[in-house]
Amino acid sequence: MAVVRLANISKRYAGAATPSVDDVSFTVADGEFMVLLGPSGCGKSTTLRMIAGLESITGGEMSIDDRVVNDVPAMDRDIAMVFQSYALYPHMTVAENLAFGLKRRKVDKAQIDERVGKAASILGLSELLQRKPFALSGGQRQRVALGRAIVREPKVFLFDEPLSNLDAALRVNTRNELVRLHHRLGATMIYVTHDQVEAMTMGQRICVMNKGQVAQIGKPLDVYRQPADAFVARFLGNPPMNLAKAKVVSQGGANFAQVGGAMLPLARWSAADLAPSAGDVLIGIRPEELGLLEGGAADANALRGTVSAIEPLGAETLIVVDLDNQAGEVTARVHRDVQLTLGDPATLGFAGSALYLFDAKTEKAILASAA
Amino acid sequence: MSTVMVFLAPALLIYAALTAYPVLRTFYNAFFTIGDINTATFVGFDHFKEVFKDATFWAAVRNTAIWSLVAPVMDVVTGLLLALCLYAGVPYARFLRVAWFTPVLLSYVVVGILWVWIYNYDWGIVNVALRAVGLGQWAQAWLGDPKFALGAVMITHTWKWAGFNMVVCLAALHSLPSEVLEAAELDNCGWGAKLVHIIVPMLRPTLLNLYVLAFIGKMKVFDLVFIMTEGGPMWATETVSTYVYKRAFNWNTFDLGYPSAIAVVWFVVVIGFVLFFNRVFKQKERLEY
């Protein structure tokens, strides 16, 4: 088990205008499950491949357990990788697939058999050892790919979106199995995905990436509750956080965010907090924080508009409200028994503590320093 | 239905008239002695019996068999190695691809004459080069010596076709999923190990296919031999094709029946081999990736 440290890692392909990975730094602690999360093209897979040694590092220093591995070839880094497409050797049986890496490393036969047997029993592959990949289902192939990594007993496990080729039900099952596996092995695992549900449920810490750079690193719930910028705020959470443009106005010594017809009090933010954004901000509220208020209620923390879409999901209902004064649209999660029709006026209330502020230009979060 | 007929009929007509009918007619010819265009005397299986006793025929078979079974191995191995060079990314890869592929396009006449000159005893490149490095005693009359003639012609044939095999292998290499090769790299495989354990096994269907294609091509070979040696010296390079041609069009007695019998025998042999290869090389399971 090992510590993986990335210090100012960057990757620029020859002839490319911008780097694919730009000054990424983080440390994965021994035995930690770290998730690299981001949309396609954000550089998370490239970063993972640089950790693996499958891509060369253009700048920065990569170390595994205090050993700088920038120039160490992939096979000598003592890492194992589970590929998105599993990358099983199609002409070998499951047993041969599992044993191949060990044979290449001249591990003796008794050890190989023992490790293969153990991995097979952990993953429920014992009856499939003599089959070839084409005779396996997607989930079984995925487990063989996992097994291939486990038998190596490596310092670090790397996962490149391993669940994306599975159907939804299998994905949920396998997610849980992977978490259990992590507990059982206590290994350092770095996991790449674009699915924020996977990141939230599996990661001990998540690293959100965007356009080649690190947007935020932290524990999943921390990142969810305190997003560092609008991108992270929208990326985590389904449906995503509502964002709307607003202007900061001063009235009677207090600051308000003017959005649509509403004036939302900004008591938690001091004047110093608000100064850099020069009055142009984005307000953010998560759909689950919005509740329907009875018509006419005069609440300060409320937005008004008309219902433009209703999506009954069964367990709950999502409604989309077109805010007054063309301020934008917000989505709210309401109880499944709510009766509404398109065109109805709606007032959505929320707790003052659920309001987020972001600078409209930089999109960075404006932190509240006042109580 | 009539649309089908209109689309298919012309092609089927050509096929029937110029392929199917001639095949049947050759079979028919084999049972006759055809002294000149209009006379055909029935001789039953005599021709076939004669074929099996014909020493020249067997010499031709021996040569063709050696060629067809051995040369394809050279072809495929050369093709694979060349393709690997390009796949591994050597500089000027595009130019190399062109340079290595060009011989494939040259007609056998051009290739044949060219290599007759290359093998020339006095001033051909091979002997000149040998003499230049002091190995003059190894210089031979490559095409004039029964010991070397077949090998020499075989090398020429392989020279022409290496580029084709290379191009096919290159396409096949590019179709390999890169993630499997990366997994092999993580499993401690250098180039050699990757080649032996991963690339060749995964390329097996293509390589076998190339072998069979080369085999068929060499069973048919005529043009090159005809230009370079005409089957000599002393039948050292006689192939079944050149022998059939000679018996039909270049023999002191004119008889189209006997060479037809040879053609029939050879036809059966070739088809037999292809079916045999198909059975033996058939991939029992799909290499799904």
Added chain:
Amino acid sequence: MTMKSSSHYLRHGGLMAIIVLYTLYSALPFVWVGTMSVRTTGEISASHFAWPEIWHWEKFRIAWVDSHFATYFWNSTIVVGAAVAIVTLLGAAAAHCLARYNFRGNRLVYFILFSSIIFPPQIILISLFQVLVEYNLYNSLIGLTLVYVGLQLPLTVYLLEGFFARIPQDLFDAAKIDGYSDFEIFFRIVLPVGMPAIATTVILNFIQLWNEFLFAVVLVNEPGSSTLPIGIRRFMGDYFQDIGMIATGMMIAVIPVVIVYAFFSEKLIQGMTAGAVK
């Protein structure tokens, strides 16, 4: 990047050496002929491998005019051109039919057409000779053209059927709804959409037929009707020691192929390898 050890350079150097040697092996003979084609036989006999001092371009004219190369060239052009045109049309029609229409015996017909690719040519050589003589087509360009069509038909059908089968059925359904007849669909949809594959087969057929030798030598005897490969060979007979002239003739024969290759190398390679990669 990984540290380059001395063994790395050795391997790298060794690889480069092999590549250079093989490239010479592959390309040098051709370059040699090229140089010989512009030198006179006298110059060549004096020194076989020298670079031309005087570039005797007039040899090309001599070969063309005095040695009847013009005739051979035009014969080849007519025969090959006509054969390729006909086989492409017939082959495309047949391929379209086999790819698009479900009828009993579809696979059987395909198999019959396709399997003849492996037939050794001797099985039809002698009887084709007889047939052509009987129908007075021996020594005629028409006869040779027909034979060439027959020779290339299986390959053409094979290559085109594979491609045509992959054209989405939706295109045809939409055309039917728009009121096109089956023939219009063939000419207005299949041929244009299938143009890449058709181009590939045209190039392939052209090169194979341009170089075709066996049937040309058997079915055409008369110099006036000979095609280029036969012409060159006859050259060898007439001018056995005139190496310079033969080299010039060879270059004339090779130039069209090189031109086609220069323009269409990608398509050509695709066509030749189609079906070989499994």
